[in-house]
Amino acid sequence: MPNMSLKKNVMPHQDADVRNKNFEEVALGYTVEQAIDEAERCLNCKHKPCVNGCPVMVHIPEFIAKIREKDFEGAYQIIAQSSSLPAVCGRVCPQESQCEKYCVRGIKGEPVGIGRLERFVADYHNAHCTEKPVKPESNGIKVAVVGSGPSGLTCAGDLAKKGYEVTVFEAFHLAGGVLVYGIPEFRLPKTIVQKEIDTLKDLGVKIETNMVIGKVISIEELIKEYGFKAVFVGSGAGLPKFMNIPGENLNGVYSANEFLTRINLMKAYREDSSTPIKKGKKVVVVGGGNVAMDAARCAKRLGGDVHIVYRRTLDELPARKEEVEHAMEEGIIFDLLTNPVSIKGNETGWVDAVTCIKMELGEPDASGRRRPVAIEGSEFDIEADVVIMALGTSPNPLIKSTTEGLEVNKHGGIITDEFGATSVQAVYAGGDAVTGAATVILAMGAGKTAAKAIDEYLSK
Numbered sequence: 185m186p187n188m189s190l191k192k193n194v195m196p197h198q199d200a201d202v203r204n205k206n207f208e209e210v211a212l213g214y215t216v217e218q219a220i221d222e223a224e225r226c227l228n229c230k231h232k233p234c235v236n237g238c239p240v241m242v243h244i245p246e247f248i249a250k251i252r253e254k255d256f257e258g259a260y261q262i263i264a265q266s267s268s269l270p271a272v273c274g275r276v277c278p279q280e281s282q283c284e285k286y287c288v289r290g291i292k293g294e295p296v297g298i299g300r301l302e303r304f305v306a307d308y309h310n311a312h313c314t315e316k317p318v319k320p321e322s323n324g325i326k327v328a329v330v331g332s333g334p335s336g337l338t339c340a341g342d343l344a345k346k347g348y349e350v351t352v353f354e355a356f357h358l359a360g361g362v363l364v365y366g367i368p369e370f371r372l373p374k375t376i377v378q379k380e381i382d383t384l385k386d387l388g389v390k391i392e393t394n395m396v397i398g399k400v401i402s403i404e405e406l407i408k409e410y411g412f413k414a415v416f417v418g419s420g421a422g423l424p425k426f427m428n429i430p431g432e433n434l435n436g437v438y439s440a441n442e443f444l445t446r447i448n449l450m451k452a453y454r455e456d457s458s459t460p461i462k463k464g465k466k467v468v469v470v471g472g473g474n475v476a477m478d479a480a481r482c483a484k485r486l487g488g489d490v491h492i493v494y495r496r497t498l499d500e501l502p503a504r505k506e507e508v509e510h511a512m513e514e515g516i517i518f519d520l521l522t523n524p525v526s527i528k529g530n531e532t533g534w535v536d537a538v539t540c541i542k543m544e545l546g547e548p549d550a551s552g553r554r555r556p557v558a559i560e561g562s563e564f565d566i567e568a569d570v571v572i573m574a575l576g577t578s579p580n581p582l583i584k585s586t587t588e589g590l591e592v593n594k595h596g597g598i599i600t601d602e603f604g605a606t607s608v609q610a611v612y613a614g615g616d617a618v619t620g621a622a623t624v625i626l627a628m629g630a631g632k633t634a635a636k637a638i639d640e641y642l643s644k
Contacts (some may be wrong), residue, residue: 186226189225189293193219193222195297195300196215200513203370207370210371210510214303214304222297222300223252223296226248226249228245228248233288234286235283237285238283240266242266242283243266246262247260248296251304256308260305260306268337268338268380268384269334269338270302272624274302274304274307275376276367277299277625279298280506317387322349323348325348325349326348327348327350327412328350328412330353330417330583331417331617332360333361333615334362334615334625334627335416335418335420335614335615335628335630336416336418337352337380338628338632339612339635340352341383342636343639348639349390352389352391354395356449357393360377360378361418364449366448368444368448368482370485374448397582398582398583399586404587414612414638415612417606417617418617419580420616420617421578421616421617422577424577425575425576426439427470427575429524435529435534436462437527437573438572439572440469440476440479440572440573441475443461443482444475463488464570465487466568466570468571469493469572469574470494472492472494472502473574475574475621477503477507478507479572479574480516480572481510481514481516483570491518492516492518493566494522495543497520500553525540525541526539534569535568535570536569537565538568538571540566542558578595579620583617584596590607591606597617598618600612603637604633604637613634614631615627615630
């Protein structure tokens with residue numbers, strides 16, 4: 185008999201007053217008993233609406249059925265048919281707006297905890313499986329992948345499984361892209377990312393770090409001089425946006441991209457760091473997305489009194505509900521219907537305060553959201569010694585500027601067709617380099633689509 189509880193099994197967590205002082209993972213994962221009980225909530229629907237909500241089309245009812253049978257390794261193998269990064273997806277995918285959004289159980293209660301079950305299965309596999317994947321027989325065809333984020337790793341993994349000789353070129357000194365430099369340890373432990381990367385290496389994927397494609401080697405050179413028959417560009421969106429308000433050039437003002445990279449990749453919060461970061465006592469984070477939540481929660485763990493400033497209300501906040509709840513539990517203050525107009529500095533050139541103005545919601549804009557309108561005469565100051573701008577990112581222009589004939593849109597995103605093909609023959613692209621900043625799973629879906637198209641192109 186299925187478990188007809190209207191509620192998901194609660195995910196165990198660190199207590200808020202403990203976790204806001206450390207960088208250890210917040211969510212602790214299901215026990216075996218909780219996973220089986222949650223799996224029993226799945227009705228194994230005939231039409232499988234949850235699968236249609238998954239950008240990489242994981243066979244969701246099938247892997248959940250294996251959990252009910254206590255065949256956890258079998259469940260993992262089903263997921264692995266579609267996803268190269270199951271332990272990552274189980275942690276950071278916005279399941280509430282994808283697979284779980286279409287779960288039938290969500291009509292009269294909470295949907296099945298698909299993401300939590302995926303995480304459980306992946307963690308069980310990583311803890312118990314000692315066998316390495318079998319490297320496929322090489323077909324002798326070389327493919328280059330630019331960027332080792334979720335789109336690049338997915339594309340590389342899918343092509344390696346088909347026998348292609350794949351080399352991934354990463355600009356940083358560690359592979360993983362946004363999974364390593366962008367998402368904090370307390371949401372996605374880096375050992376998890378490394379485990380997924382090691383699995384791809386076992387499949388034969390080569391990873392070259394400290395390789396800035398467009399500077400060290402051009403895409404044209406990869407094809408003409410290095411013998412790569414196709415190139416996939418998954419270089420992400422690393423160019424930060426700013427508000428262009430007075431004071432943004434003061435010391436203590438960071439883009440969220442820089443702040444998180446220095447925290448996550450360079451461990452700049454450590455006393456012995458060669459690139460130390462200022463540990464703000466009073467921190468203002470501008471923005472309302474997942475990146476803003478990540479930056480604010482990192483600043484809190486560094487000992488700061490943290491405010492998130494967002495110009496709309498809680499209902500319009502684009503971050504995942506779970507991340508917002510976690511931030512609030514950890515003591516982060518939300519200043520809603522508030523917008524910065526300038527940043528004040530002191531005589532030493534460091535941030536001293538953020539001048540804000542109160543907002544109200546007016547008529548809907550082009551996106552359908554009500555447009556925030558400033559309330560005249562409502563200016564006030566928030567004391568701050570660090571300001572973090574989490575306003576989004578756009579694709580880095582380096583690839584475009586060094587690749588002749590590559591077409592981009594007005595936002596700098598590489599233009600592709602529905603299969604990831606660009607305006608340059610044998611060059612494909614996907615993920616944030618095409619769409620601008622989006623989700624991990626959408627980037628993975630783009631990598632998967634491009635891998636299939638590259639295989640079809642090279643098989644002609």
